[in-house]
Amino acid sequence: xxxxxxxxxxxxxxxxxxxxxxxxxxxxxxxxxxxxxxxxxxxxxxxxxxxxxxxxxxxxxxxxxxxxxxxxxxxxxxxxxxxxxxxxxxxxxxxxxxxxxxxxxxxxxxxxxxxxxxxxxxxxxxxxxxxxxxxxxxxxxxxxxxxxxxxxxxxxxxxxxxxx
Amino acid sequence: xxxxxxxxxxxxxxxxxxxxxxxxxxxxxxxxxxxxxxxxxxxxxxxxxxxxxxxxxxxxxxxxxxxxxxxxxxxxxxxxxxxxxxxxxxxxxxxxxxxxxxxxxxxxxxxxxxxxxxxxxxxxxxxxxxxxxxxxxxxxxxxxxxxxxxxxxxxxxxxxxxxxxxxxxxxxxxxxxxxxxxxxxxxxxxxxxxxxxxxxxxxxxxxxxxxxxxxxxxxxxxxxxxxxxxxxxxxxxxxxxxxxxxxxxxxxxxxxxxxxxxxxxxxxxxxxxxxxxxxxxxxxxxxxxxxxxxxxxxxxxxxxxxxxxxxxxxxxxxxxxxxxxxxxxxxxxxxxxxxxxxxxxxxxxxxxxxxxxxxxxxxxxxxxxxxxxxxxxxxxxxxxxxxxxxxxxxxxxxxxxxxxxxxxxxxxxxxxxxxxxxxxxxxxxxxxxxxxxxxxxxxxxxxxxxxxxxxx
Numbered sequence: 001x002x003x004x005x006x007x008x009x010x011x012x013x014x015x016x017x018x019x020x021x022x023x024x025x026x027x028x029x030x031x032x033x034x035x036x037x038x039x040x041x042x043x044x045x046x047x048x049x050x051x052x053x054x055x056x057x058x059x060x061x062x063x064x065x066x067x068x069x070x071x072x073x074x075x076x077x078x079x080x081x082x083x084x085x086x087x088x089x090x091x092x093x094x095x096x097x098x099x100x101x102x103x104x105x106x107x108x109x110x111x112x113x114x115x116x117x118x119x120x121x122x123x124x125x126x127x128x129x130x131x132x133x134x135x136x137x138x139x140x141x142x143x144x145x146x147x148x149x150x151x152x153x154x155x156x157x158x159x160x161x162x163x164x
Numbered sequence: 165x166x167x168x169x170x171x172x173x174x175x176x177x178x179x180x181x182x183x184x185x186x187x188x189x190x191x192x193x194x195x196x197x198x199x200x201x202x203x204x205x206x207x208x209x210x211x212x213x214x215x216x217x218x219x220x221x222x223x224x225x226x227x228x229x230x231x232x233x234x235x236x237x238x239x240x241x242x243x244x245x246x247x248x249x250x251x252x253x254x255x256x257x258x259x260x261x262x263x264x265x266x267x268x269x270x271x272x273x274x275x276x277x278x279x280x281x282x283x284x285x286x287x288x289x290x291x292x293x294x295x296x297x298x299x300x301x302x303x304x305x306x307x308x309x310x311x312x313x314x315x316x317x318x319x320x321x322x323x324x325x326x327x328x329x330x331x332x333x334x335x336x337x338x339x340x341x342x343x344x345x346x347x348x349x350x351x352x353x354x355x356x357x358x359x360x361x362x363x364x365x366x367x368x369x370x371x372x373x374x375x376x377x378x379x380x381x382x383x384x385x386x387x388x389x390x391x392x393x394x395x396x397x398x399x400x401x402x403x404x405x406x407x408x409x410x411x412x413x414x415x416x417x418x419x420x421x422x423x424x425x426x427x428x429x430x431x432x433x434x435x436x437x438x439x440x441x442x443x444x445x446x447x448x449x450x451x452x453x454x455x456x457x458x459x460x461x462x463x464x465x466x467x468x469x470x471x472x473x474x475x476x477x478x479x480x481x482x483x484x485x486x487x488x489x490x491x492x493x494x495x496x497x498x499x500x501x502x503x504x505x506x507x508x509x510x511x512x513x514x515x516x517x518x519x520x521x522x523x524x525x526x527x528x529x530x531x532x533x534x535x536x537x538x539x540x541x542x543x544x545x546x547x548x549x550x551x552x553x554x555x556x557x558x559x560x561x562x563x564x565x566x567x568x569x570x571x572x573x574x575x576x577x578x579x580x581x582x583x584x585x586x587x588x589x590x591x592x593x594x595x596x597x598x599x600x601x602x603x604x605x606x607x608x609x610x611x612x613x614x615x616x617x618x619x620x
Contacts, residue, residue, distance in 0.1 A: 056450020086529075086561035110565075111620055113446075115529070117556065119212055122300040123453050125530055126445045139620040142569040143612055149577040150608045154597045157584030 017156075024152045031144040038135055043067030043105075050074050050129070052081035052094060054121050057114070057129035064106045066134040072102040082117030085131060091117045109134045165415060169353070169407040171398070180395045180408065183259050186243065194245035197309065199541060204306020208543030212556075214302040215541035218533045220309070221299050226527045228339075229519050234413075237343030241336060241392040246312050247329050250320025251377070261374055271324040274331055280426040284337030285433055289475070291334050292437050293468050296444065296456040326377040330390060341430045342516045343388040344416035344509075345578075349409045350382070350391050350398070357405045358383030366397040366406070373399030382406060387416040389427065417509050417582050420589065425501075428508035429480065431515055435610065436475030438518035442617040446525045483508065486602035490587070493599050507603055510582040514607055517575020518614055521568040525618060528564055532557040565619040572618075576611040580604055 046068045051058045052075065064070050074083050076094040083100075084091040087108055094100040116127035171177045179185050196219065203215035211217040232240040252258050256266030291298065291308070298304050312333075319328035329336050352358050358366075358381075366382050369375035373396040376382065380390055382397045398406045444452045444467075455463035487507050488500040532554065537543075539552035546552065587600045 055453055057448070058450075060448030060450065084558065086558065086564075089558075089561060113561075119210055122211060123296070123457055125212060125300070125526060126296075126453055127450070128446060129448045136620055138565055138569060139615055142573070142615045142619065145569070145573045146576055146608055146611050146615065149573050150580050150604055153577050153580035154584060154600070154604060157581060157588065157597065 020155065024148065028145060028148055031141055031148060036135070036137060036140070040065045040067070040134065043069065045069045045071070047071045047073060050083070051077055052083070052116065052127075053077040054079065055116070055123035055127040057083075057116075057127070060129040061132065062129070063132040066106060066109050068106045068133075070104055070106050074100045074102065079120050080118050081120050081127075083114050084117035085112055085114045087112040093118055106131075106133045110138050111136045165412060167407070167409040167411050169409055170348075171406075171408050176408070181399055183399075186395070187259060189243045190245060190248055193243050194248050197245040197313070201306050201309045201313075203541050204302045204304075204309065206542060207302055209302055210543065211300045211302060212530065212533045213537065213540075213543045215537045216302045216305045216309070217300070218530070218537045220305060222527060222530050223534055226523065226531070228335075229516075229523050230527075233339055233342045234345060234516065234520070236348055236393070237346030237388045238336075238339055238391060238393050239346075239348070240339060241329060242394045244329070246333070247316045247320065247326050249313065250317040250328065251326065253317065254320045254324075255374065261369060261371060263371060269321045269324075272322055274323050274327045278331060280424065281331070281337045281340070281430060282426045283332055284334060285426065285430055287332060287334035288337055288433060288437075289472070292433075292440075293471060294459060295441075296453070297459055300457070325375075325379050326392065327379075329392060330378050337430055338434050340389040341427055341434065341512060343391075345414045345513055345516060346388055347410055347413045348393075349388055349411055349415070350393055350395075351385060351407055351409055352383050353405050353407045355383050357403050361403065365400045365402060369396075370400050370402075373397075375400070386419050387422050389416070389422065414513060414578065414582065417512055418585050418589070423505050423509060425505050428505040429476075431508045431511045432480045432483070433475050435511055435515040435518055436479045438515065438522050439479075439610070439614065439617070440471055440474060442518075442522050442525075442614060446522070446618060480504075480508075483511075483603070483606055486606050489602045490599055494587075506586050507583065510579050510586055510603070511607065513578035513582065514572075514575040514611065517571050517578075518610075521571045521575075521614065521618055524564050524568050524571070528560050529558040530556075531559065568618050569615060572611050572614055576607055579607050583607065 043065065046064050048062050048064075048070065050062070050072055062072075072083065072092070074081070074092055074094040076096050076098070078096060080093065080095055082091055082093040083102060085102070085104075087110070088104060090102060090104055092100040092102040110133060112131045112133070114129045114131055116124055118124075120127065171180070200216040200220050203219075207214045207216065228240055254267050254269050254271075256262065256268060294304075298308055315332065316328040319332060320326075358364075363370075364381065364383075365375075367375050367380075376397055377394055378390055378392045382391075382401075385391060395408075398408070443449070444456050451463075452467070455461070455467045458464045484500065484504050487504045490507075491498050491500045491503050533556060535549075535551040535554045539549045539554075540546040583600050583603050584597060587597075
């Protein structure tokens, strides 16, 4: 009986709480879309040497600034390896002992996985590295949304329980 | 709570009660499964060109974790090929039950002390420890698939019903756990009808169908966990008292009955495995990948022990401390271990979200291999569909990270609402949201960690 009453009350209370969900919606839109000011040095030409061997890239984490003209020198030390850059959808292949060059403007911000694009052995699908272009806005916006989601979930039940 | 009985739709009723659609799908699944075993043994050893690896660990896994489990719960179990040969042997027939009792096997009862999912937890953990090898070596995948089907046949010969599925299958344990979030359930429409039905044909079977292969009496079922959605009860109930309901997702998580420690631990095993795989497989640390691959080496033992410590001690240990903190602040004496079990169910949505987000990392990257292995399953130079030489192409690489963030946020929100409901269900009148902050913080911390591992 009490359960039924509670449900009825929820139905009654939620329309009155539309301001709460509107607020959550506005704040989440802010977290997702509001541009975050950041200062960077002038774009420069940057050359990064990456060694590929089974099954890792060294260094595995690369950092550049947005707008940099980046050249990745891929050097394979054992078998044929490739480098495919997620998000930019570009790739190169390096023969053993030879260097291949991948040149691009780092115009998309965030953290992007790069991965081997040539079957090189058992763990080939998991031969992965990271390219960081400026601050990782997706991660920070995700963390902001996680905090908001946690608060919203707690508050929504708090409102519900307060009337029962 | 609102329910809609899908059986009211005539087409669905026909499809679910008629044995042929299910048999055809199961036969196709069995054929695919046997082909995967064969490809594992005689196909190319190059994993991403082998039907077994791509079909099982990319195509099947994607469908299971992103579609079948979230939407249909144990729907996969109703068409799973692994128990089929054993079940046919046990029943002595392929389609419906025969008028004369037939079949082979000892039909023994599964021992009472193993009537839980601890063995499934152990089976999953063993596979997880070797998973980097299993995922990448076609022959090992072939051996594992063959072993599963042989164990299932052996179990069906010795024990009654689908004992393998319910108590041994390493996959079935987590499908059961996550089936609680599904918007579909099989339940009785009126329990008093079941109470008044003396024969219980849903359990014993009749000429229209088998007794519940999962050993469940539908009249007492309150959760999806052990229901294989095989629809036998729909066929055997003489009173048309079985419903296949569309319901609010996650309803089972708020069910007070049936919360057990073995299932609670499953939640940690699954969440912990998703975190470890995100570190080892998706992370940039080559040494970790090599350690996880070098089975038996000193490095592998380090990986294996770290895995076990993280999944069985650290994750549940911290959670226990968080729950213990809550138990000291709630009115009345509540045993922390009981509260630990109850609150662990709140991690089910987050765990499922973690697995979906993790799987997104490699599914869209590698699914393009599927076109070539379908055209040339053994890498023998065939070109059945003209796609044998199609090149590797990652799909949606720009968008996958944003989807992963969204999935994890939804999982966190859902988990925290369940935490609040569990907190309030026994002491609603004295409910205070701040009391749950240790468990909320735990869930948020795990989510942020996963965000960092997967998109950071």
